[in-house]
Amino acid sequence: MYNGMIKFKCNDCKQQFTAADMELMATNLTAPQPCPHCNSMHTYPARLSFVGPVIYRHTWEKNEEK
Numbered sequence: 001m002y003n004g005m006i007k008f009k010c011n012d013c014k015q016q017f018t019a020a021d022m023e024l025m026a027t028n029l030t031a032p033q034p035c036p037h038c039n040s041m042h043t044y045p046a047r048l049s050f051v052g053p054v055i056y057r058h059t060w061e062k063n064e065e066k
Contacts, residue, residue: 003030010035011042011053011060021045024059032056032063 003021010017012035013017019033032043042060 006030008033008035008043008048009046009049009052010038010040011044011056012040013038016046019043029055029059033058 001023005018005025007016008019009015015035015037017036020052022031022033023029024031030045032041034041035043038050041063042056044056048055
């Protein structure tokens, strides 16, 4: 489900960018969007600044397995 636009932060290059807020697999999490600076998928909503990498690490690992 589309929830508007939000700021994301890239875990690799630490840059912030704005992208679509899309629902992740019928949960209340936001699906990672590709970073326009380094093309990494290791991104998370900027509002989760300290816990974002911890919460999204499992999602990043699952996406890399595919």
